[in-house]
Amino acid sequence: MIDHLATPVNPITWASQSIRPVLPHVSVAFTSTILAVFGSEINGLVKRLIRRRTFIIRVSTFVALVTFGYGALNLVIAHLVSQMLMGTDDLWLCPIVVSVFIAIGVLAESRKQI
Numbered sequence: 803m804i805d806h807l808a809t810p811v812n813p814i815t816w817a818s819q820s821i822r823p824v825l826p827h828v829s830v831a832f833t834s835t836i837l838a839v840f841g842s843e844i845n846g847l848v849k850r851l852i853r854r855r856t857f858i859i860r861v862s863t864f865v866a867l868v869t870f871g872y873g874a875l876n877l878v879i880a881h882l883v884s885q886m887l888m889g890t891d892d893l894w895l896c897p898i899v900v901s902v903f904i905a906i907g908v909l910a911e912s913r914k915q916i
Contacts, residue, residue, distance in 0.1 A: 814897065818895035828884075837876060
């Protein structure tokens with residue numbers, strides 16, 4: 803009988819196995835951060851489209867965009883990202899997650915968000 807506690811564990815595999823149960827949360831963090839980085843451009847586009855409308859329509863559009871638009875977009879994209887990451891091998895999961903967070907940070911820095 804092999805003692806599983808005595809078998810050395812690859813640290814990347816261990817980290818990936820630790821991340822796997824919280825992948826839905828990690829995916830929401832990815833998409834929320836991306837939406838924060840690009841939110842001003844999305845808001846600017848919508849603002850240009852509705853600037854000649856009445857005050858009530860502009861406010862209603864903004865509220866709908868922020869509450870329903872960003873919320874729904876975040877949930878749908880996060881679900882897709884989570885499903886893609888769930889199918890990733892343990893050897894690659896942790897490096898991918900770390901790399902995506904670093905890439906988002908670099909993107910935010912290049913866009914003067916931080």
